Amino acid sequence: MLRRTVRRDRMVGLFAAGALLFNPPILNLIGGTVFGWPALYLYIFGVWIALIAAAAFILEQGSDNEERRPDETRR
């Protein structure tokens, strides 16, 4: 099972990457059209889905074990 701190650190990394890629100035580097589609539209949704996939991968790894563990957090 992925340790919780490792998972947390990876999510923070994901946040940093997302904050960078979704904001100017990097955002302003994209423009024009690709095969008739707006390049920015493709870029944002592409990065978005990649980010979500990475998050899903990080969060679901080993989460089955966690499901089975008795709930200790609420006493």
Added chain:
Amino acid sequence: MSQHLIIIAAVAYLILLFAVAYLVEHTGGRVSRLTGSSLVYTLSLAVYCSSWTFNGGVGRASQSGLDFLPIYLGPTLAFCLGPIVIRRMLKISHAHRITSIADLIGARFGKSGGLAALVTIIAVIGLVPYIALQLKSISSGFAVLSASGEAADVGTKPVLTDGALWSAIVLTVFAMLFGSRSIHPREHHPGMVVAVALESILKLISLTAIGLFIGYGLFNGFGDLFSKAAAIPDIRSIFAHSPDRYGYNWIAMTLLAMVAVFCLPRQFQIMVVENVDERHLNRALWLFPLYLLAINLFVLPIAIAGRMMLPTDTDPDNLVLAVPLASGYPIVALIAFLGGLSAAASMVVVETTALSLMVCNDVVMPALLRVKALGLERKADLTSLLLWVRRLVMIGVMGLGYLYMRHDSAQFALVSIGLMSFVAVAQFAPAIIGGLFWRGATKAGAFAGISTGFLVWVYTLLFPSFARSGALTMDFIAHGPFGIALLKPYALFGLQGLDPVTHSTFWSLIANVGCFVGVSLAGRQSPVERAHAAMFVEAVHPGDAAQIWRRTALIPDLMSLASRFLGREKAASAYAEWAAKRGLDARTVVQADTQTVLFYERLLAGVIGAASARVLVDAIVEEEPLGVDEIMRILDETSRVIEANRQLEEKSRALEAATAELKEANDRLQLLDRLKDDFVATVNHELRTPLSSIRAFSEILRDHPDLTLGERHEFLRIVITESERLTRLINQLLDLSKIEASGTVPRADVPVDLATIARESAAALDQVFATNGVALHLEIETPSALVLGDHDRLVQVLINLLGNAAKFALPGSGHAHLTLSRTGNTFELAVGDNGPGIRQKDRKVVFERFRQLGDTMNDKPHGAGLGLAISQRIVMQHGGRIWIEESRFGGALFKVSLPCAPSKGRRAKAKALQNAAVS
């Protein structure tokens, strides 16, 4: 399309939703278990997508392209930090039974009622425009659909024929049915959650259906749509490459959306309060962003299609409805309307529920409870009062929203109104994040930060919105108050080039964070505040911190207090559960301890908020207020007791060890004492025996002069032998005492040859062996065996061993052997015989002084019993050892091992080293 049809569809749809909610709350089985799923939790989180998303997003996209997206990218980024921020919010809120954002902030800063009330008031003021937005969206949608053609001026129609009023009324009733039907100790509304989740599915399906309808029904796929759009210069320019298209505005919107996703009261309600299992968050952290992505996928295509197909004066916020309507598909338009209705209804229901909880718990109830004249403290059942307060608050909030819509919102696009609310709730973020992660955050700091930020918001966003709608003069915006240009609300201190929202975000958050951090750093925390900070920042369980307040009360008092707000049954069952968990007997315990008082306070906090619960419980609790000194003393005492306890344990361990040592020493002393007695007795006996025989024979010689010469000689020989024995005995005793006293014998540190020693010793005892009739075999396996040592002492050892062998070998047919061999770096001398041998248990004790085997009473001792003791000491001083084995002939086999002498060179070196060490 006829108005009646639309109304019937809308009402039927709302009734369907209510039926679902009713089923969830009133029937067991599969339906009610729906709330326990992470999917339902995620879908209910999508209450974030209100009609702002549904209608406003498309409107925004049709005007300026993709900059509706930061509102959804922000939450995606915020959820990446979910494992840190949101998880902690969940944990703390569950532990403290926090039921709203005002409760959370109030509870963090010392259960401050004032702070909670401030947050509540700001939330209400900040969210009224947001609720107005939903009403506006529904009524204008209704207007477009019913083809009244007056969509643009909803605010100007007579009140009674205004669709917005009716939708407000219907939604209020709906919200009251969902959100305030009964009091639940944790403020869970499972029916509402499932209904919201269902609405989230419907709005997603609806928007996707319209997207697909436009893409494939009106165009030949999205590629076709985009390429046709690219032919229009206006639209093409939106997507053209441009280095500074998106700047601060984009960043500000992302930031606002990031904090809004957990600061909005409805998001907090769904995400934290309605959460039944913290593990659901894990999946929601990626599934909710996925939902956001899915619902936004077709926004841009729909917007572009609308821009191409419709006249430019169409209200952009109605594009979703207008496109299918204009292309002749009223049914698709109806689906779109129901989707927008879903979005608005779920937002309004959850938001008013959350706001009514906040207003009731943090403003109205604390105020009512303080008014003694009402006598609320003596009322038996307050649950219905609570419910009615909440319902009235819902009506009030809705009414404010309606008024705002009629008077102020007509000129604004949906997105601008929504963003205004976002900036308002963003003022809570510094206090929440600081409160959760920074111990030093103080109540005064939070108060200063939130109120300053809010005032800046009012000045830079709310007042100008009044001005634009005519309530204030436009001069206020254009030239600033009293013509002071530096104070222009859209260009405060001359900051220009930002849109109003970004401008306000910047100034309000700067002021907020600045005051929050500055006042916190400058001020001091009270002890109670510090305890709360520790509870929140270190996620300490409240029970662990309970000892900071020593509070006691009578259970019946607490019980009657709880039943007034929860109802008797719920209060009793909650207490029974608690008592069972703590192992208390619910019927006999009367005095509630600190923990139980805290339990009741949290139970009440779940219903009426932390601040009110504190006030109520304090009224019946005997509290001993603790100052800093006392808290420090408690902590100090505790640590001192722990330290003392630890030392005590250590000491007792040491004592045990010492006792064991003493016991051992005592045993050894007793043994030595016995041995000493034996020794004295034996010495006495051993010395007396030869003495008495000498004396006896001497007297015979004196008294009998007539003895023959042979007899005389014989007697004199005996006297001499006995004298020699006596001398030998005394010598041995002297030897032993010398060895034992100094621990060393004068030892010639020269190489001696063990082989020579063995031969000498054997030769010396030749006569003895011959006399006893014992044959001695000498086996010397090494030509020379050099050891370092004292020649005479080693001879002494061997003679002693050989003498014993001669003595104990079978008389007549006895044989003994002496072998010398080398194993590794040691030489081994072995002396064996075929005598009776030595029993296993005696093999150690024979080396003790005067230890003679056999029965001393019957057997005549064969020696003084000092030989082996001396031998052992000599061998040990030569760095060797002596032990006994079983001889292959059945008798005893004494073995002596001695280390080889080092070679010449090494010896010289060792000597040099030794000398160096000595000098």
